[in-house]
Amino acid sequence: MFPVSLPIRFLGQLGYKNLDYLKRMFPHLQQLKFTRIDDFYELLICCQTYRKMLANSAMKLVLCRRLMGFMKFQPRKEYYHLMTIINRIYRVLNPLPNSGSLVPRLITSRSYYTITSIKFHEIYPIMAIASSSCHIWRIKSDNTFEPVSSIEKSMVQESFFPAKFTNFSFNAVGFHPKLPFLATGLSNGIVMIFKFNIDGTNAQILNKITINKGIIWSVVFHPILPIVYVSNEYGYLMVLQFTPDFGALLSETLLRPHGYTINGIAIQRNGRFLATCSDDYTAKISSFVTADCTQLKTEVTFSSYKNILCIDIHPTLDLVATGSDDQYAKIWKINEDFTTDCIKRFYHPNGVRTVQFDPFNWNLITGCYDGKVRIWNFECEKTPMHEFKKPTSSYSSILSIGFSPNRPKILTIGDSQEVTISKLEKPEEPKN
Numbered sequence: 001m002f003p004v005s006l007p008i009r010f011l012g013q014l015g016y017k018n019l020d021y022l023k024r025m026f027p028h029l030q031q032l033k034f035t036r037i038d039d040f041y042e043l044l045i046c047c048q049t050y051r052k053m054l055a056n057s058a059m060k061l062v063l064c065r066r067l068m069g070f071m072k073f074q075p076r077k078e079y080y081h082l083m084t085i086i087n088r089i090y091r092v093l094n095p096l097p098n099s100g101s102l103v104p105r106l107i108t109s110r111s112y113y114t115i116t117s118i119k120f121h122e123i124y125p126i127m128a129i130a131s132s133s134c135h136i137w138r139i140k141s142d143n144t145f146e147p148v149s150s151i152e153k154s155m156v157q158e159s160f161f162p163a164k165f166t167n168f169s170f171n172a173v174g175f176h177p178k179l180p181f182l183a184t185g186l187s188n189g190i191v192m193i194f195k196f197n198i199d200g201t202n203a204q205i206l207n208k209i210t211i212n213k214g215i216i217w218s219v220v221f222h223p224i225l226p227i228v229y230v231s232n233e234y235g236y237l238m239v240l241q242f243t244p245d246f247g248a249l250l251s252e253t254l255l256r257p258h259g260y261t262i263n264g265i266a267i268q269r270n271g272r273f274l275a276t277c278s279d280d281y282t283a284k285i286s287s288f289v290t291a292d293c294t295q296l297k298t299e300v301t302f303s304s305y306k307n308i309l310c311i312d313i314h315p316t317l318d319l320v321a322t323g324s325d326d327q328y329a330k331i332w333k334i335n336e337d338f339t340t341d342c343i344k345r346f347y348h349p350n351g352v353r354t355v356q357f358d359p360f361n362w363n364l365i366t367g368c369y370d371g372k373v374r375i376w377n378f379e380c381e382k383t384p385m386h387e388f389k390k391p392t393s394s395y396s397s398i399l400s401i402g403f404s405p406n407r408p409k410i411l412t413i414g415d416s417q418e419v420t421i422s423k424l425e426k427p428e429e430p431k432n
Contacts, residue, residue: 104373104388104390104411104413104420104422104423104424104425105422105423105424105425106420106421106422107143107144107145107410107421107422107423108144108145108420108421109418109419109420109421110147110418110419111417111418112129112131112132112133112135112414112417112418112419113131113132113169113416114131114132114169114399114416115129115130115131115399115400115414115415115416115418115419116130116131116169116170116171116172116399116400116414117129117130117170117171117172117173117218117400117414118130118173118400118401118402118412118414118419119173119174119175119402120175120402120403120404120405120412121175122175122177122178122405123177123178124180124198124199124200125138125139125140126138126139126148126196126199126200127139127145127402127404127412128173128175128182129173129412129414129419130169130170130171130172130173130184130185131169131170131414131419132169132170133150133151133152133170134150134151134170134173134182134184135147135149135150135151136148136149136150136182136196136200136203137200137421138199138200138201139404139410143410143423145421148199148200148201149196149200149201149202149203151170151184151194151203168186168187168188168190169186169187170184170185170186170187171185171186171187171215171216171217172184172185172216172217172218172219173185173219174218174219174220174221174228175221176221177221177223177269178223180195180196180197180198181193181194181195181196181206181221181246182194182195182196182203183219183220183221183228184219185216185217185218185219185230186216187215187216188215189210189211189212189213189214189215189216189232190208190209190210190211190216191208191209191211191216191219191228191230191238191240192205192207192208192209193205193206193207193208193228193242193246194206195246206245206246206247207242207246207247207248207249209240209249209252211230211232211238213232213233213234213236213238213254214232214233214234214236214261215232215233215261216230216231216232217231217232217233217261217262217263217264218230218231218262218263218264218265219231219265220265220266220267221267222267222271222293223267223269223270223271224270224271225241225271225292225293226241226242226243226244226245226246227239227240227241227242227292227293227294228240228242229265229267229274231261231262231263231264231265231276232261232262233260233261234256234260234261235256235257235258235259235260235261235262235278235280236254236255236256236262237254237255237256237257237258237262237265237276237296238252238253238254238255239252239253239254239255239293239294240252241253241292241294251294253294253295255295255296257276257284257286257296257298258276258278258279258280258282258284259278259280260278260279260280261278261279262276262277262278263277263278263279263307263308263309263310263311264276264277264309264310264311264312265311266311266312266313266320267313268313268318269313269315269316271288271293272287272318273285273286273287273288273299273334273338274286274287274288274296275311275313275320276311277308277309277310277311277322278307278308279307279308281303281304281305281306281307281308282301282302282303282304282308283301283302283304283308283311283320283322284298284300284301284302285298285299285300285301285302285320285334285338285340286298286299287299287338299338300334300338300339300340302322302330302332302340302342304322304324304325304326304328305326306324306325306326306351307324307325308322308323308324308325309323309324309325309351309352309353309354310322310323310352310353310354310355311323311355312355312356312357313357314357314359315357315359315405316359318333318334318335319331319332319333319334319343319357320332320334321355321356321357321364322355323351323352323353323354323355323366324351324352325351325352326351327347327348327349327350327351327352328345328346328347328348328352329345329346329348329352329355329364329366329376330342330344330345330346331343331344331345331364331378343378344364344376344378346364346366346374346376346384348366348368348370348374349368349370350368350369350370351368351369352366352367352368352369353367353368353369353397353398353399353400354366354367354398354399354400354401355367356401356402356403358375358403359403359405362377362378363375363376363377363378363385364376364378365401365403365411366401367398367399367400367401367413368397368398369397369398370397371389371390371397371398371415372387372388372389372398373387373388373389373390373398373401373411373413374386374387375387386424390413390415390420390422397415397416398413398414398415399414399415399416400413400414401413401414402414409423409424409425410422410423410424411423411424
């Protein structure tokens, strides 16, 4: 029996069937002590009741703590899983509109040189930007942003490099999905691991590793193990295994899954498989053949007739998105036996430089060399649901995008000139 206070439409949006189905839809439920469907109802009712207050991160934290006390959760172990579920429910309750147009309302912008990577942390309200330096921004409760940490060339130079290594930039950034760790990849083949406070301040260097395989294009943490995967030129993939606190490097494993530069890496939320894309016109899905996840086995290969520039994995579904110079963004379904189906193809007027799933809706966000951002719904292929340029006057190819997982409708766009942070809103109706 449905609780009276919970709308049938909302349960339909969540795909209600039974507790087992909900645990598959919300993987983090498997880590919590939900044994009855009524426990999940309580969570839904609370989130719906306080849906407006949840836009404030402080109120979201209060609700999370109250629920943890009510359900007798262990805070340190289960806070992450519960907060992730609350974020997902909130985003379902506040989806992007499926019709009409959205316009990006500029929150702030900052001139940087060539924004190559933008990442949001899944739990903490912070964002990292890779350019000539690495910058960490904090998202305040009123959805305004402020820079809180900056890793400048001079700091890195004084710490590690001799004087001759002066011409380098930060090419890639990646947050640990649960912990306050940040990995950066530099154009001179250096990987650096930082630890920071939960508000993004006081970023401290924990480790640096020199990889003599050319420019680093992508870095990603394993979601469970203390491992960082690093992509390089010439098709090399370096697997770095650390101690749990990332203070010491235990081993380095060099793999070569591709023949040319690996442009992107993504890993499935539970660590089931790793996805890579390359200039060798292929993207590959690889499983882990050892318990320490340092050895890979290629399960399936996607082919294109041009470079595949970007890749992303849906946080809750086994879907992989790729973007290519062939002007298509594609969505692939990965089955349990690693058979695949291309379920969507989205045409663009130019090469697709970056793709990202909307974590909690059936949308894919793409950035194109024509300078436009497009939001596509899985149910439509011919036209994007929303299409817009940056809210500033500069015209340049979109090199990176970041869509906040815990702040709905906050979009960050990076190009060769600046980074802009915007909130997607419906346009104002003309006044009579």
